[in-house]
Amino acid sequence: MKPFERVKPRKFRKTPKKTKAYAAEYKPSKHTCALCNSMLHGVPHGKRPSEVRKLSKTERRPTAIFAGMLCSKCRSLILEEAVKVKYGIKSIDDVLIKYRPYVNIAIQKVE
Numbered sequence: 001m002k003p004f005e006r007v008k009p010r011k012f013r014k015t016p017k018k019t020k021a022y023a024a025e026y027k028p029s030k031h032t033c034a035l036c037n038s039m040l041h042g043v044p045h046g047k048r049p050s051e052v053r054k055l056s057k058t059e060r061r062p063t064a065i066f067a068g069m070l071c072s073k074c075r076s077l078i079l080e081e082a083v084k085v086k087y088g089i090k091s092i093d094d095v096l097i098k099y100r101p102y103v104n105i106a107i108q109k110v111e
Contacts, residue, residue, distance in 0.1 A: 008023040008024065009023070009024045009026060010022070010023060010024060011023075011024040027046050027047070027048065028045070028046075028047075028048065028049070029045070030045040030046070031043045031045060031068065033069075033070050033071040033074055034069050034070055034074075035070060035071075035074045035098065035099075035102075036071060036073070036074055038071050038073075039071075040068065040071060041071075041072075042061065042062040042067065043060070043061050043062075043067075043068055044059065044060065065079070065106065065109055066078065066102065066105075066106075070102065077099075078099060078102045078103055078106055079106055079110075081095050081099055081103050081106075082103045082106035082107045082110060083110070085103060085107060086107050086110065092104075
């Protein structure tokens with residue numbers, strides 16, 4: 001193996017003489033929602049980080065709030081909770097623990 005291939009993940013191929021190791025090519029997995037683990041739309045997947053870097057900012061992720069982190073269902077749920085907390089209908093302690101960080105960020109951005 002060449003020196004620059006030593007860091008890459010390896011796969012092995014059996015040949016008649018010996019088993020040879022070669023550097024495996026990989027593709028990153030699809031981006032998922034932080035809350036429900038569903039696939040995110042509008043975010044490039046199946047491209048290597050070097051290919052994603054060459055895309056423009058608008059091609060990398062949508063411009064909506066929490067884009068690239070939450071799916072649309074979770075995003076709307078978080079924004080509803082943030083509005084309820086902001087206008088006193090609900091207290092922050094009544095919000096589920098896993099939603100609280102996102103609700104706090106949404107409250108700051110909605111102001």
